[in-house]
Amino acid sequence: MFGKKEKPEKRDGFIKRLRARINRGDSWLTYDLANLAPGGTIDEDVLDELEALLVMADVGVETTERIISDLQKSLARKELKDVAALRNGLRASLCGILAPVEKPLSIEKPGGPFVILMVGVNGAGKTTTIGKLARHLKDDGYSVMLAAGDTFRAAAVEQLQAWGERNDVAVIAQQAGADPAAVIFDAWEAARARNIDVLLADTAGRLQSQTGLMDELAKVKRVVARRDESAPHEIMLVLDASQGQNALVQAEKFHEALGLTGITVTKLDGSAKGGILLAIANRLNVPVRFIGIGEAAEDMQPFAADDFVDALLTSGGQGK
Amino acid sequence: MFDNLSGRLSDAARQLTGKGRLTESNIKDTLRQVRLALLEADVALPVVKTFIERIRVRALGEEVGKSLTPGQALVRIIHDELVQILGSESAPLDLRAQPPVVILLAGLQGAGKTTTAAKLAKRLIDREKKKVMLVSVDVHRPAAILQLQTLAGEVGALHCASDAGEKPTRIVDRALDEARRSHADVLIVDTAGRLHIDSGMMQEVVEVHEAAQPLETLFVVDSMAGQDAVNAATAFNESLSLTGTVLTKADGDAKGGVALSVVEVTGKPIRFMGIGEKIDALEAFHPDRMASRILGMGDVLSLVEEIEHTVSKEKTEKLAKKLKKGRGFDLSDLRDQLEQMMNMGGLATMLDKLPMPGNVNPAALADSANEQKIRRQIAIINSMTPSERRFPKTINGSRKKRIANGSGQQIQDVNRLLKQHLQMERMMKKVSRGGMKKFMRGMPGGGMPPGFR
Ligand SMILES: Nc1nc2c(ncn2[C@@H]2O[C@H](COP(=O)(O)OP(=O)(O)OP(=O)(O)O)[C@@H](O)[C@H]2O)c(=O)[nH]1
Ligand SMILES: Nc1nc2c(ncn2[C@@H]2O[C@H](COP(=O)(O)OP(=O)(O)OP(=O)(O)O)[C@@H](O)[C@H]2O)c(=O)[nH]1
Ligand SMILES: [Mg+2]
Ligand SMILES: [Mg+2]
Numbered sequence: 001m002f003g004k005k006e007k008p009e010k011r012d013g014f015i016k017r018l019r020a021r022i023n024r025g026d027s028w029l030t031y032d033l034a035n036l037a038p039g040g041t042i043d044e045d046v047l048d049e050l051e052a053l054l055v056m057a058d059v060g061v062e063t064t065e066r067i068i069s070d071l072q073k074s075l076a077r078k079e080l081k082d083v084a085a086l087r088n089g090l091r092a093s094l095c096g097i098l099a100p101v102e103k104p105l106s107i108e109k110p111g112g113p114f115v116i117l118m119v120g121v122n123g124a125g126k127t128t129t130i131g132k133l134a135r136h137l138k139d140d141g142y143s144v145m146l147a148a149g150d151t152f153r154a155a156a157v158e159q160l161q162a163w164g165e166r167n168d169v170a171v172i173a174q175q176a177g178a179d180p181a182a183v184i185f186d187a188w189e190a191a192r193a194r195n196i197d198v199l200l201a202d203t204a205g206r207l208q209s210q211t212g213l214m215d216e217l218a219k220v221k222r223v224v225a226r227r228d229e230s231a232p233h234e235i236m237l238v239l240d241a242s243q244g245q246n247a248l249v250q251a252e253k254f255h256e257a258l259g260l261t262g263i264t265v266t267k268l269d270g271s272a273k274g275g276i277l278l279a280i281a282n283r284l285n286v287p288v289r290f291i292g293i294g295e296a297a298e299d300m301q302p303f304a305a306d307d308f309v310d311a312l313l314t315s316g317g318q319g320k
Numbered sequence: 321m322f323d324n325l326s327g328r329l330s331d332a333a334r335q336l337t338g339k340g341r342l343t344e345s346n347i348k349d350t351l352r353q354v355r356l357a358l359l360e361a362d363v364a365l366p367v368v369k370t371f372i373e374r375i376r377v378r379a380l381g382e383e384v385g386k387s388l389t390p391g392q393a394l395v396r397i398i399h400d401e402l403v404q405i406l407g408s409e410s411a412p413l414d415l416r417a418q419p420p421v422v423i424l425l426a427g428l429q430g431a432g433k434t435t436t437a438a439k440l441a442k443r444l445i446d447r448e449k450k451k452v453m454l455v456s457v458d459v460h461r462p463a464a465i466l467q468l469q470t471l472a473g474e475v476g477a478l479h480c481a482s483d484a485g486e487k488p489t490r491i492v493d494r495a496l497d498e499a500r501r502s503h504a505d506v507l508i509v510d511t512a513g514r515l516h517i518d519s520g521m522m523q524e525v526v527e528v529h530e531a532a533q534p535l536e537t538l539f540v541v542d543s544m545a546g547q548d549a550v551n552a553a554t555a556f557n558e559s560l561s562l563t564g565t566v567l568t569k570a571d572g573d574a575k576g577g578v579a580l581s582v583v584e585v586t587g588k589p590i591r592f593m594g595i596g597e598k599i600d601a602l603e604a605f606h607p608d609r610m611a612s613r614i615l616g617m618g619d620v621l622s623l624v625e626e627i628e629h630t631v632s633k634e635k636t637e638k639l640a641k642k643l644k645k646g647r648g649f650d651l652s653d654l655r656d657q658l659e660q661m662m663n664m665g666g667l668a669t670m671l672d673k674l675p676m677p678g679n680v681n682p683a684a685l686a687d688s689a690n691e692q693k694i695r696r697q698i699a700i701i702n703s704m705t706p707s708e709r710r711f712p713k714t715i716n717g718s719r720k721k722r723i724a725n726g727s728g729q730q731i732q733d734v735n736r737l738l739k740q741h742l743q744m745e746r747m748m749k750k751v752s753r754g755g756m757k758k759f760m761r762g763m764p765g766g767g768m769p770p771g772f773r
Contacts, residue, residue: 055359055365055547058546058547060360061359061360121569121572122432123431124430125429152597154474155464156463156467158463158466158467162463163462166462207569208572209571209572210571240544242546242552243542243544244362244545244547245360246362246572249574250544267429267515270428270515271515271517272546272548273548276546
């Protein structure tokens, strides 16, 4: 309904929608659970229902079982006497996992440009996230430059250039097939010469199982560090919220290869919940920086564990 | 081998007396394991539930094959069921219609539609010598049109230029005209990625669909997709009446359970699998491989297969050696074959694997494809002397009578068996030169015995 063209009223639309979703979340927990537990008592059936909800949100079997078994213990201790207690218990459990990774990105001003390297599997939303981030940073008063490090995919450079034009920021690019490390290195030189605050480097999508391509990223990282050993300052994994259990493997493998410093979860405007983030947060403790909630420049928000948990627990899209 | 024979026969008997069957209690653990495996593979929970229930119903009372545990037998059943649901190997595109035949691709953002459009074009150009035109109605994403145009150039397809300011349905009309004018056989329409819950965008693609009147409407889905893909597939199917699915990014390490979810809710086959970013990385879909991958029980499966095949493999090797030495296919060999068939679930399955020479009537052989008959035939052979088995031609009238009496059968039954043996012996002779390799590969036990490579 929104998110294609950047019109101001769309922004209102989004906030309304997010609020509606959060409200729906509350109503799910209060209304649906109350329905499930007519006498107000919480039992194993109610927990089973919750378990299904978590699995359908892509939380994964292992993490779901852990969350539910905590609740079962509370139940055994007679701590879950009503719906409100269950809601609090569940929220506390989920927030307990996600709150530690709620760490906003802060741009320091090192000697040279602050370099953000965007990585992730094919089609996750790296290029779009760069476009949104450029807007976000410009709004915050930073000067921004983009590096067209995807020299492989057809029209990847032009896609990034379009985002450069939209946001009125320079894009450093070379011809198709050029060495991505060289492109990004050149961009770094250009950014430093022009005293740019933040350099956003795009890279081609790659699957974590493609070791050659993972090595290529490691090389990009090394080359960028040549002139400024603190760079890249942020290595951000872009994760598509509609993905399932493989997202955990993605996070692990990219982290292993590069040492991730941040994660952005895209496409949360859909009905997929991105519940795998719980498993990732639990396992890796890499900060989650932003969520993507549309295709337009302003469709991005800093990650907030509370809101995420609310959205996760709505039954929207699956029925109600 | 022969010392095992009695053991195997009594095993078979036990099967028939109703022991060694799958029961509620001996499948419980395995079903639970499988449920978890499917969820870990991202098969949607509602789909997992119905699938497990179907398996439970199907498996109860089923016999447990030789040397298998109930769990192993169940995994086999599950695997077979998965393969069956996932569909047949070849669900080719239906392009028999007045050209230009339209193929429409739709799906969520970043699934791989544009890349798949180019891959499909390449496949149709290279393999079917079609003249293909590509057109993009993605007026939303930056450089989407240019992406398709670039790829069209790479694969040698025509490209109908479109403009981000144009209405998608207008582009379609123009592309149809242009395709007709340039005598294109196929027009592939690439659409913008969209969320199934975005009603405005869904309306747009419905209009594009109406304007394009595609013969094939393919849902493009990422093999890494999670639980929600089932909702997306349902919505796209309802809006566009899909004709099939393309599963992309299958070159990665995702289990790809989405394949099962999508087939379950759309009822449409998976046509192709994307296995890389390059424009030739498109494959026909292999349900068998996908089933093993989703189930993630490759180890158990290969174990099951090994157990099922060891016995027959030993026999196969023996037979192969014998044939190679120039000694014919005698009645004890036939008995071995019959015993193997009993363990394999019937002659019919085996007939599929045999390359049949012209003079053998498969229907006649298939007629004996029930266990009762096979068991009687084995009994007949058991009533022969070793020398009779070795030299069937020596079996005259009085010997036939003795054998029939000994096995509790009629003389006609003995005659029928001898005739069947004769047919098979001829077949063996035919295939023992040249065709042997192929024949042995088709045999249970798989590979070639040493010496035949
Ligand atoms: N609905 C929605 N779509 C998004 C979001 N982020 C990105 N997209 C869309 O997802 C698709 C892929 O985004 P890209 O930015 O091209 O992804 P990428 O990771 O750069 O892709 P490759 O470079 O091809 O690997 C595009 O259609 C985007 O418009 C989001 O937050 N919500
Ligand atoms: N590894 C791999 N990558 C693929 C495959 N198919 C597509 N891709 C990549 O996935 C990314 C997205 O592909 P696109 O074809 O642009 O996807 P799309 O569905 O057209 O995306 P939007 O139009 O933005 O919705 C690109 O980086 C492709 O190169 C595949 O089978 N394997
Ligand atoms: Mg990109
Ligand atoms: Mg596209």
